[in-house]
Amino acid sequence: xxxxxxxxxxxxxxxxxxxxxxxxxxxxxxxxxxxxxxxxxxxxxxxxxxxxxxxxxxxxxxxxxxxxxxxxxxxxxxxxxxxxxxxxxxxxxxxxxxxxxxxxxxxxxxxxxxxxxxxxxxxxxxxxxxxxxxxxxxxxxxxxxxxxxxxxxxxxxxxxxxxxxxxxxxxxxxxxxxxxxxxxxxxxxxxxxxxxxxxxxxxxxxxxxxxxxxxxxxxxxxxxxxxxxxxxxxxxxxxxxxxxxxxxxxxxxxxxxxxxxxxxxxxxxxxxxxxxxxxxxxxxxxxxxxxxxxxxxxxxxxxxxxxxxxxxxxxxxxxxxxxxxxxxxxxxxxxxxxxxxxxxxxxxxxxxxxxxxxxxxxxxxxxxxxxxxxxxxxxxxxxxxxxxxxxxxxxxxxxxxxxxxxxxxxxxxxxxxxxxxxxxx
Amino acid sequence: xxxxxxxxxxxxxxxxxxxxxxxxxxxxxxxxxxxxxxxxxxxxxxxxxxxxxxxxxxxxxxxxxxxxxxxxxxxxxxxxxxxxxxxxxxxxx
Numbered sequence: 001x002x003x004x005x006x007x008x009x010x011x012x013x014x015x016x017x018x019x020x021x022x023x024x025x026x027x028x029x030x031x032x033x034x035x036x037x038x039x040x041x042x043x044x045x046x047x048x049x050x051x052x053x054x055x056x057x058x059x060x061x062x063x064x065x066x067x068x069x070x071x072x073x074x075x076x077x078x079x080x081x082x083x084x085x086x087x088x089x090x091x092x093x094x095x096x097x098x099x100x101x102x103x104x105x106x107x108x109x110x111x112x113x114x115x116x117x118x119x120x121x122x123x124x125x126x127x128x129x130x131x132x133x134x135x136x137x138x139x140x141x142x143x144x145x146x147x148x149x150x151x152x153x154x155x156x157x158x159x160x161x162x163x164x165x166x167x168x169x170x171x172x173x174x175x176x177x178x179x180x181x182x183x184x185x186x187x188x189x190x191x192x193x194x195x196x197x198x199x200x201x202x203x204x205x206x207x208x209x210x211x212x213x214x215x216x217x218x219x220x221x222x223x224x225x226x227x228x229x230x231x232x233x234x235x236x237x238x239x240x241x242x243x244x245x246x247x248x249x250x251x252x253x254x255x256x257x258x259x260x261x262x263x264x265x266x267x268x269x270x271x272x273x274x275x276x277x278x279x280x281x282x283x284x285x286x287x288x289x290x291x292x293x294x295x296x297x298x299x300x301x302x303x304x305x306x307x308x309x310x311x312x313x314x315x316x317x318x319x320x321x322x323x324x325x326x327x328x329x330x331x332x333x334x335x336x337x338x339x340x341x342x343x344x345x346x347x348x349x350x351x352x353x354x355x356x357x358x359x360x361x362x363x364x365x366x367x368x369x370x371x372x373x374x375x376x377x378x379x380x381x382x383x384x385x386x387x388x389x390x391x392x393x394x395x396x397x398x399x400x401x402x403x404x405x406x407x408x409x410x411x412x413x414x415x416x417x418x419x420x421x422x423x424x425x
Numbered sequence: 426x427x428x429x430x431x432x433x434x435x436x437x438x439x440x441x442x443x444x445x446x447x448x449x450x451x452x453x454x455x456x457x458x459x460x461x462x463x464x465x466x467x468x469x470x471x472x473x474x475x476x477x478x479x480x481x482x483x484x485x486x487x488x489x490x491x492x493x494x495x496x497x498x499x500x501x502x503x504x505x506x507x508x509x510x511x512x513x514x515x516x517x518x
Contacts, residue, residue: 359487
């Protein structure tokens with residue numbers, strides 16, 4: 001590909017150095033096996049888990065912060081400047097957010113296991129500081145995203161939820177030591193709701209409005225339905241948070257029904273992207289992405305059944321596992337295996353004008369092993385939770401760990417190929 | 426799908442032109458790749474864009490197309506796309 005230097009200058013000016021987004025992606029791939037490992041160690045607590053410190057809490061945060069948020073930060077830093085046509089004024093704040101987040105998360109997760117006050121408070125403080133920096137940087141870019149108002153609105157809502165949940169998280173961390181809260185558990189559930197659905201959920205369904213049409217090569221999706229999806233989802237999140245705080249079961253049921261309506265619109269939009277897209281052979285990444293959509297529906301129905309007091313064995317833990325590992329982790333693994341080779345190739349094009357092939361950067365075998373292990377882990381852990389068989393959860397978590405190590409191998413292959421491309425110049 | 430591709434396109438003496446200026450993401454990529462994937466499309470193809478289409482390069486490379494910047498209007502990024510793997514025409518054809 002011959003692209004003259006003057007043109008490259010324009011392209012490169014909007015692209016952060018590859019090291020910035022990839023440090024987030026690679027670190028997320030490292031936290032992925034750590035999350036399965038923590039779940040393996042805490043397997044006997046999982047089925048009846050209702051909150052509180054220990055390995056399950058650490059596993060949840062290694063997944064939500066270490067894998068999901070870490071990836072969201074890297075993707076936002078990479079994608080937003082290109083979409084909005086405005087580069088970051090400085091690169092160091094994005095790097096600083098990483099160097100605050102990484103030690104903060106390690107301290108926080110270790111504090112959750114050991115209940116060490118120093119680790120909990122300093123870890124939470126560093127993570128909150130990093131997230132505030134991330135929100136400020138993203139907000140500065142989002143306000144220029146005039147050509148994608150629906151996607152930007154999802155981003156704004158997600159950032160607002162992130163700020164609230166980060167503050168609640170810091171309060172909860174402090175409360176683990178001093179116990180000043182009247183109802184720690186209610187606030188913890190609101191914190192989890194805002195994290196899963198408010199921050200990560202809204203980012204996932206918002207970015208999907210651009211990413212899925214880009215991958216399937218379909219036309220832009222209906223803006224009206226996009227706004228409807230956002231309105232219903234935010235209404236559901238705020239309603240369920242109120243219902244938890246006021247202990248109003250009927251309001252909680254109403255919130256889940258609104259949430260299911262939001263999910264139905266999202267699935268309809270995604271179906272349209274698949275149906276009208278020019279690219280029909282979407283590969284393994286879309287097996288994961290499509291499965292994640294199904295698991296979103298299953299997870300929400302499980303949550304509704306739990307609230308409606310329909311007897312589901314260990315329903316709360318099952319709901320949390322299906323939504324976190326089933327929906328969000330499966331979705332993210334599908335997206336990450338699609339965008340990592342893509343961004344590596346894009347950066348290489350910006351360097352030499354001759355990018356490596358996507359197919360050369362995508363190692364299929366590690367991805368197949370990961371997918372097989374991931375689905376096996378989901379089935380085994382869900383079964384183990386429902387039957388309260390910790391040995392089944394342990395086997396599931398061990399298989400999930402093997403799959404995540406395979407995914408790490410895929411990520412390493414992308415990095416090595418990119419490095420070798422740079423070295424060959 | 427190709428009839429419903431976004432943007433404008435027309436044929437000139439120098440080949441196909443695709444104008445994707447003003448389209449929101451990901452429609453420029455859809456318009457360009459949609460035209461390139463037509464079975465009879467051998468290029469050259471001139472793309473009229475209003476931004477550096479950084480996400481397009483990996484997709485172009487995967488399909489065996491090269492990309493060169495050529496002079497265009499003010500506030501325009503004009504690209505010339507050519508195929509790398511054109512089979513040689515048999516004599517008489």
